[in-house]
Amino acid sequence: MDSAALIPAFRAGDRRALSRLLTYAERGDDAFPALYDELAPSRGHAMRLGITGPPGAGKSTFVSALVTARRNAGERVAVLAIDPTSPFTGGALLGDRIRMQEHVLDSGVFVRSMATRGSLGGLSRASLEASDLLDVFGFPHVVIETVGVGQVEHDIIEAADLVTVVLSPGAGDGVQALKAGLMEIADVFVINKADLPGADQVAVDLREMLALRSQRHGDEIPVVRCSSIDGEGLGEAIEAIDRRWHTLEHDGRLAARRHERSVVQVRRLVEQSLRERLFGSDEDLEQSLSSSDLARPYAACDMLLDRFDAQTSRSPASPTHKRNEPR
């Protein structure tokens, strides 16, 4: 399928076109910016739910159970499942699909696996653009599952409308729960594997932590226990997510988050483009620096920026991203 045919096919609901556009997003294809800008104005209809938590907490199993529940309610769901890229080989084993097998032949479900490709915040580089595409394609639910994360990977707030943090018993005592970062981004806590011993203690620790916090924020963060394997508590978990969604929608925080997300996105795109213009590739940068430059890093930095300023003042900036002719 050539790139000119992609948009009409995408708008007509062709899953192959969706899939190919996701590939374009992921590899940063030259054709992508124009195609994306044509579709992006229609985003903002899906409920974008981020699912994050430590490795092995049961994120994929929870997502699969969530998909089943949404489908039983007659709603279509797209899942973006992210797994880590090896920093040594650049390869990745994407295994989240194994737990989604029952949904493969359901035309109301679309699952795409992505590797982080060097991104360190728990998402892949193009997660936001990819979830925008799934949203514009018409899925009312877009679920973004991050890699297993620790305490500092919280890029998910830059791609999702609301975030569910999935924890499981035995992952650490109350002090772990008090730490910053991951613990502060949750809209809903799900304590998965509630059939295992220790789930009550995790719930108690979390509620204590949240009680200290909510005096500050005046905000109630639900803590729900569930077992994704046998379905116990799953209904309550989904109810808590939906209630939280309605709260955010009504008090204006959803709109505020989406606005901020767009601003952050533009900033990221500017940073990427500037970096490319400034340096080209790492090899280009290396070649433009002599060993005497390297001896005085701040001076080298000023020298490069002066050279960049001189370049930009001489020639009017040419657009980095190709644009389609207006119709």
Added chain:
Amino acid sequence: MRTDPIRVLVAKPGLDGHDRGAKVVAAALRDRGMEVVYTGLHQTPAQIAEAALQEDVDVVGLSIHSGAHMTLFPEIKRLLDANGMGDVLLVGGGIIPEEDAAQLEAQGFGKLFGPGSRTDEIADYIEAELERRPAK
């Protein structure tokens, strides 16, 4: 030359439960810098073709030991073609007699690797084959 990783779907069609080989190959391709989507056991041809479409992979690798390859492999090829995924490189491995392999290759399959194949041979073949093909 492409700069993004090659994407491969590794799948086990049919009823046999031996996925050691599939896992070894999946790990070897990952170590070669490819992104490998592993789908697990007992996949139907329709599930494999649909997963290949959703993941937009360059390669589908099938592992089979049940002897049903002459039924399942052509069906997977037919469904991929029907999905507009006819340009995907289809490779396979397992217990496949030479005359069957020749027949499948004549139908448009890539190479089929029997017991004793080296994993780097498989990775080399995939890289070389994709290098030859037009970019998608």
